[in-house]
Amino acid sequence: MLRWLARRFAQIIPTLIVLSVLIFGLQQLMPGDPALILAGEERGDPMVLAQIRAELRLDRPLPEQYLNWIGNVLVGDFGFSWRIREPVAKLILQKLPVTFQLASMAFIIAVLIGVPAGILSATRRDTPTDWIANGIALFGISMPNFWLGIMMILLFSVELGWLPPSGYVSLTEDFWESIATTIMPAFVLGTGVAGVLMRHTRAAMLGALAQDYVRTARAKGVAERVVVWKHALRNALIPVVTLGTIEFGRLLAGAVLTEQIFTIPGFGKLIVDAVFNRDYPVVQGVVLATALIFVALSLVADLLYMAVNPRMRQA
Amino acid sequence: MVLAIDDLTVEFATDRGTLRAVDGVSLAVASGKTLAVVGESGSGKSVTALATMGLLPGSARIGGRIVLDGEPLTPERQRALRGGAMAMIFQEPMTSLNPAFTAGEQVAEALRIHRNLPPRAAFDAAIAMLERVRIPDAARRARQYPHQFSGGMRQRVMIAIALACAPRLLLADEPTTALDVTVQAQILALLDTLKRETGTAVVLITHDLGVVADHADDVAVMYAGRVVERAPAARLFAQPEHPYTVGLLGAVPKLAGGAGRLASIAGTVPDMRNPPAGCRFAPRCPFAISRCIAEQPPLIPITADHATACWRAPLSQILEAA
Ligand SMILES: Nc1ncnc2c1ncn2[C@@H]1O[C@H](COP(=O)(O)OP(=O)(O)O)[C@@H](O)[C@H]1O
Ligand code: SF4
Numbered sequence: 001m002l003r004w005l006a007r008r009f010a011q012i013i014p015t016l017i018v019l020s021v022l023i024f025g026l027q028q029l030m031p032g033d034p035a036l037i038l039a040g041e042e043r044g045d046p047m048v049l050a051q052i053r054a055e056l057r058l059d060r061p062l063p064e065q066y067l068n069w070i071g072n073v074l075v076g077d078f079g080f081s082w083r084i085r086e087p088v089a090k091l092i093l094q095k096l097p098v099t100f101q102l103a104s105m106a107f108i109i110a111v112l113i114g115v116p117a118g119i120l121s122a123t124r125r126d127t128p129t130d131w132i133a134n135g136i137a138l139f140g141i142s143m144p145n146f147w148l149g150i151m152m153i154l155l156f157s158v159e160l161g162w163l164p165p166s167g168y169v170s171l172t173e174d175f176w177e178s179i180a181t182t183i184m185p186a187f188v189l190g191t192g193v194a195g196v197l198m199r200h201t202r203a204a205m206l207g208a209l210a211q212d213y214v215r216t217a218r219a220k221g222v223a224e225r226v227v228v229w230k231h232a233l234r235n236a237l238i239p240v241v242t243l244g245t246i247e248f249g250r251l252l253a254g255a256v257l258t259e260q261i262f263t264i265p266g267f268g269k270l271i272v273d274a275v276f277n278r279d280y281p282v283v284q285g286v287v288l289a290t291a292l293i294f295v296a297l298s299l300v301a302d303l304l305y306m307a308v309n310p311r312m313r314q315a
Numbered sequence: 316m317v318l319a320i321d322d323l324t325v326e327f328a329t330d331r332g333t334l335r336a337v338d339g340v341s342l343a344v345a346s347g348k349t350l351a352v353v354g355e356s357g358s359g360k361s362v363t364a365l366a367t368m369g370l371l372p373g374s375a376r377i378g379g380r381i382v383l384d385g386e387p388l389t390p391e392r393q394r395a396l397r398g399g400a401m402a403m404i405f406q407e408p409m410t411s412l413n414p415a416f417t418a419g420e421q422v423a424e425a426l427r428i429h430r431n432l433p434p435r436a437a438f439d440a441a442i443a444m445l446e447r448v449r450i451p452d453a454a455r456r457a458r459q460y461p462h463q464f465s466g467g468m469r470q471r472v473m474i475a476i477a478l479a480c481a482p483r484l485l486l487a488d489e490p491t492t493a494l495d496v497t498v499q500a501q502i503l504a505l506l507d508t509l510k511r512e513t514g515t516a517v518v519l520i521t522h523d524l525g526v527v528a529d530h531a532d533d534v535a536v537m538y539a540g541r542v543v544e545r546a547p548a549a550r551l552f553a554q555p556e557h558p559y560t561v562g563l564l565g566a567v568p569k570l571a572g573g574a575g576r577l578a579s580i581a582g583t584v585p586d587m588r589n590p591p592a593g594c595r596f597a598p599r600c601p602f603a604i605s606r607c608i609a610e611q612p613p614l615i616p617i618t619a620d621h622a623t624a625c626w627r628a629p630l631s632q633i634l635e636a637a
């Protein structure tokens with residue numbers, strides 16, 4: 001187990017190095033000269049431009065710029081936003097919880113809908129229940145988020161006036177208001193994932209229910225409900241847990257667009273603004289942080305997989 | 316009699332028509348006795364056992380009567396008695412245990428259901444049960460998962476699950492087919508011992524006539540969904556009366572203890588969706604006469620405890636004359 005963890009971490013390091021080089025490299029390809037943007041009114045003055053470049057070390061060779069950046073990142077310094085004049089790390093720490101809340105709520109919604117629906121349609125295979133569940137799943141997967149988002153705003157905010165159409169209140173400020181501002185975007189985000197989870201749960205349950213150990217459980221006198229929810233589900237969840245973790249990562253990424261629709265000041269807004277403003281340190285920091293989250297999630301996926309799968313635990 | 320099956324029929328609706336997997340089977344086993352059911356693959360042995368347990372899929376149409384301890388088995392009674400008064404072990408020890416639960420939990424579950432034991436007591440009783448099936452270091456092994464057990468040890472766990480609640484009837488469907496010869500002998504010896512201790516009636520489904528000779532009191536030979544011959548084991552080996560049994564025994568090595576598999580008799584098992592009109596063995600039978608093709612032979616006693624379904628019975632006289 002410890003040896004496995006050590007090996008897993010050793011694998012991560014090259015991944016991170018390649019990632020950071022990629023992020024830095026792609027950054028250089030982005031059009032527009034940041035010095036020009038930062039100079040504002042004084043962009044005509046070559047002295048000012050040179051001064052800005054020197055200040056930001058944009059005049060140094062690229063490898064040096066890279067090492068400089070990565071060296072700072074390693075000690076938690078993601079740089080300083082050129083635009084907002086705040087440390088990037090602070091901006092990330094401010095915005096990440098918002099997106100995290102959104103993605104978590106979406107994930108809970110997805111699990112609460114997707115897993116039971118998958119179980120139900122597997123145990124009622126080829127019945128109307130199964131067909132309806134599959135139809136809804138397909139709908140959830142194929143419906144564009146922006147369309148569903150706008151429809152929900154029209155219905156619940158404009159028409160019924162139950163929920164605020166946009167904006168965000170943090171959990172610590174006002175718990176229920178916070179839920180009210182995030183429930184619609186979370187639902188929009190969650191539906192697609194619910195469909196994916198439902199289909200995988202259904203497939204995994206059908207596989208599990210056909211196994212010999214299910215017959216053994218029935219032969220033991222285990223009630224059918226327990227056969228499904230304990231014996232089969234416990235095994236079916238092993239692949240679903242891994243998938244679920246990856247889907248959670250996709251939710252974090254998917255939040256970017258949904259945050260725009262509902263004007264929620266999360267990670268998505270941070271990165272979109274930074275790109276438009278050529279705020280390189282912020283873009284780099286946000287992309288790197290996203291990459292780190294994905295790497296961490298894949299590690300979590302592996303750990304969860306081990307936790308639910310006894311065959312892995314002893315390895 | 317612990318188990319009495321009377322005129323059991325089982326039909327499955329398939330894409331290509333109705334398949335009658337079991338066609339008028341009658342069997343009986345007494346307490347503490349072992350009835351071996353032998354026959355080629357596809358002859359309806361497993362379906363007969365699963366019908367007894369009530370474990371066939373809902374699509375199966377079941378006819379006839381199954382009586383356990385004098386009372387007919389209804390679906391409700393089957394549900395209540397499964398794992399308690401009647402238990403079953405299967406051919407595939409590698410896949411028959413749930414990989415997500417420890418061996419002890421899986422034995423304990425049967426005790427919780429049928430004995431109403433609280434979890435702690437059930438687990439302790441499970442350890443005792445694992446000891447009874449001779450699993451060394453049972454207390455530690457009870458906390459291990461199936462993948463940490465060998466095939467033979469897993470089958471011991473299966474036996475522990477099946478016998479945990481001291482069933483009146485044990486259905487063992489090829490319990491050793493997947494195991495190697497030494498392990499096979501150990502498992503069968505264990506089943507014999509446990510049966511003697513508890514008086515459980517055992518139905519032992521097997522391919523292996525060597526197993527029948529060593530472990531069965533009575534034998535029922537099945538062919539194409541029917542019982543074609545029934546006799547005490549010793550008598551069946553000494554004086555087989557059905558041409559199919561004669562064919563099967565043809566391949567058993569003469570030396571006792573040989574691991575004789577069923578003989579390969581020329582031809583194949585008939586398609587059960589469309590079986591021959593007369594004797595189902597007629598297309599493969601060297602003794603067939605015209606009547607065999609037209610009429611199905613019933614299972615008729617030759618002596619008090621020996622019955623055969625053949626128009627040319629008693630075959631032993633023909634064989635002697637030849
Ligand atoms: N669930 C099922 N659906 C359709 N046909 C089945 C089913 N189970 C068994 N059969 C058929 O019933 C016949 C008897 O099978 P089985 O009892 O498993 O034979 P065996 O004697 O090898 O144990 C076979 O032809 C098999 O294909
Ligand atoms: S009835 Fe005829 S075909 Fe059938 S086993 Fe007897 S001799 Fe052979």
Ligand SMILES: [Mg+2]
Nearest residue numbers: 360361362488
């Ligand atoms: Mg079988």
